[in-house]
Amino acid sequence: MIEKQHLKALTKIVGSENIYDDKAHMIAYSYDATRTRFEPDAVIFPRHEQDVSDILKYCNEHLIVITPRGAGSGFTGGALPANGGIIMAMEKHMNKILEIDTENMVAVVQPGVINMDLQKRAEAQGLFYPPDPASEEYSTLGGNVSENAGGMRAAKYGITKDFVMALRAVRVNGDIIRAGKKTIKDVAGYNTAGILIASEGTLAVLTELTLKLIPKPKYKKTYMGIFPSVDNAMNAVFKSLSAGANPVAMEFLDKLVIEALIEKLGVDLPTEAGAVLVGDVDGNVPEEVEFQLKTLQASFEENGASEFRIAKNDDEAKELWYARKNASQSITIFGNKKLNEDISVPRSMLPKALERIYEIGDKYKFKVPCFGHAGDGNIHVNVMIDISQLDEGHKCIKEIFEMVVEMGGTLSGEHGIGTSKAPFMGIAFSDEEMQMFRDIKKAFDPNNILNPGKMGL
Numbered sequence: 001m002i003e004k005q006h007l008k009a010l011t012k013i014v015g016s017e018n019i020y021d022d023k024a025h026m027i028a029y030s031y032d033a034t035r036t037r038f039e040p041d042a043v044i045f046p047r048h049e050q051d052v053s054d055i056l057k058y059c060n061e062h063l064i065v066i067t068p069r070g071a072g073s074g075f076t077g078g079a080l081p082a083n084g085g086i087i088m089a090m091e092k093h094m095n096k097i098l099e100i101d102t103e104n105m106v107a108v109v110q111p112g113v114i115n116m117d118l119q120k121r122a123e124a125q126g127l128f129y130p131p132d133p134a135s136e137e138y139s140t141l142g143g144n145v146s147e148n149a150g151g152m153r154a155a156k157y158g159i160t161k162d163f164v165m166a167l168r169a170v171r172v173n174g175d176i177i178r179a180g181k182k183t184i185k186d187v188a189g190y191n192t193a194g195i196l197i198a199s200e201g202t203l204a205v206l207t208e209l210t211l212k213l214i215p216k217p218k219y220k221k222t223y224m225g226i227f228p229s230v231d232n233a234m235n236a237v238f239k240s241l242s243a244g245a246n247p248v249a250m251e252f253l254d255k256l257v258i259e260a261l262i263e264k265l266g267v268d269l270p271t272e273a274g275a276v277l278v279g280d281v282d283g284n285v286p287e288e289v290e291f292q293l294k295t296l297q298a299s300f301e302e303n304g305a306s307e308f309r310i311a312k313n314d315d316e317a318k319e320l321w322y323a324r325k326n327a328s329q330s331i332t333i334f335g336n337k338k339l340n341e342d343i344s345v346p347r348s349m350l351p352k353a354l355e356r357i358y359e360i361g362d363k364y365k366f367k368v369p370c371f372g373h374a375g376d377g378n379i380h381v382n383v384m385i386d387i388s389q390l391d392e393g394h395k396c397i398k399e400i401f402e403m404v405v406e407m408g409g410t411l412s413g414e415h416g417i418g419t420s421k422a423p424f425m426g427i428a429f430s431d432e433e434m435q436m437f438r439d440i441k442k443a444f445d446p447n448n449i450l451n452p453g454k455m456g457l
């Protein structure tokens, strides 16, 4: 519970309509997509950057823990008040698109803007904001930057960090800092934005983001390749990319996912299929799109594809994408609890990594359907268990993480570490590296009041 004197002081900063400590608000802000619950002691809605500064300064001086929050769609507990304290929620006021600068092709936004709202505003002006996490309809750009979110379009366009040109943030002592510029080149000073991206709200609170936009490609087509095995599909990925294909997305489904899609949703895929690749290609002239499709088709067929489908219109495109978009819900036929991890390995290691994942799953007698972003090496690994098998499930995950790190991969390609992957940080980082992270954290947040306990720090 927050002490009355603190509630009074913080109310003076934001007004009584922007701070709550009643039960309903505490429950509403106790969740994220992990569905783990930690109730905060209060939730506060800053109206602008100066409020953020005043709130942080007060909390720092009085050692009150504070956790920034976007939409609470995180998969790893980053926005959960795991150590109590106050939730600082950006969605109520700090949710404005401040500028679409068409000449420099940048957007300036507040952190509570929803990803899709920026995409729509950019597209209305012939521009394009490519990062597209599957949560794009509700996750905020502040959350996206803090997690360095990725999406299906990462294969061609990259991830959130590739679009952050500049930002403004507030340190726990209330100092307002700027990092980066609207300029394409800027090498003056430390790359502060670089260190704040993916810092999961542990170093500073983001208050403004300057994001790169690109011209919107005029033409797009959707393709699907069906393969007898994972190895065939992965070889097709390597060969088509080195042959000059540059697909917007290149998504992968394995045999178990295909089986689940057919059984649960009656999806039109051959029962003997061992893997599927599905995605979009785009371009500014139809010939560019045709070249992409031809390159993909040739490489897919050389690598054993039994079918190469091209959508003729939007409805057919939706049908091809239906399989990928419903992969996650279909695999529940294999267990009532899904331990979903988002490992990433250098693309060339994908076939070996998948082979080892299935072996580890077999050892624990769990089905491990896999799908995800083959074009960039980021795969969603789903250990399907019965809820009573949680301990065994976590052992299986740990073994998968160890194998992934040994192959030069990472614990998380896009969901971050938060609380759920914190116990595994020691697998990926040495004691010296963890100490360096702690030193960085201390330099930004000496009293450890900003989202403490996250990222294993």
Ligand SMILES: Cc1cc2nc3c(=O)[nH]c(=O)nc-3n(C[C@H](O)[C@H](O)[C@H](O)COP(=O)(O)OP(=O)(O)OC[C@H]3O[C@@H](n4cnc5c(N)ncnc54)[C@H](O)[C@@H]3O)c2cc1C
Pocket: 032, 033, 067, 068, 069, 070, 071, 072, 073, 074, 075, 077, 078, 079, 090, 111, 132, 133, 134, 135, 138, 139, 140, 141, 142, 143, 144, 145, 146, 147, 148, 149, 150, 151, 152, 199, 200, 201, 202, 204, 205, 206, 207, 414, 415, 451
């Ligand atoms: C169905 C579903 C699909 C998803 N698909 C994807 C996907 O394809 N790719 C992907 O990368 N992720 C995906 N996610 C995960 C999640 O949506 C992303 O991590 C997203 O970036 C989180 O945004 P948010 O606004 O919900 O942030 P929150 O969950 O509220 O917060 C995430 C982190 O950011 C910090 N934070 C938020 N705002 C600020 C701020 N202004 N300053 C400092 N720190 C801040 C929080 O403290 C927390 O650590 C998915 C989630 C769901 C539920």
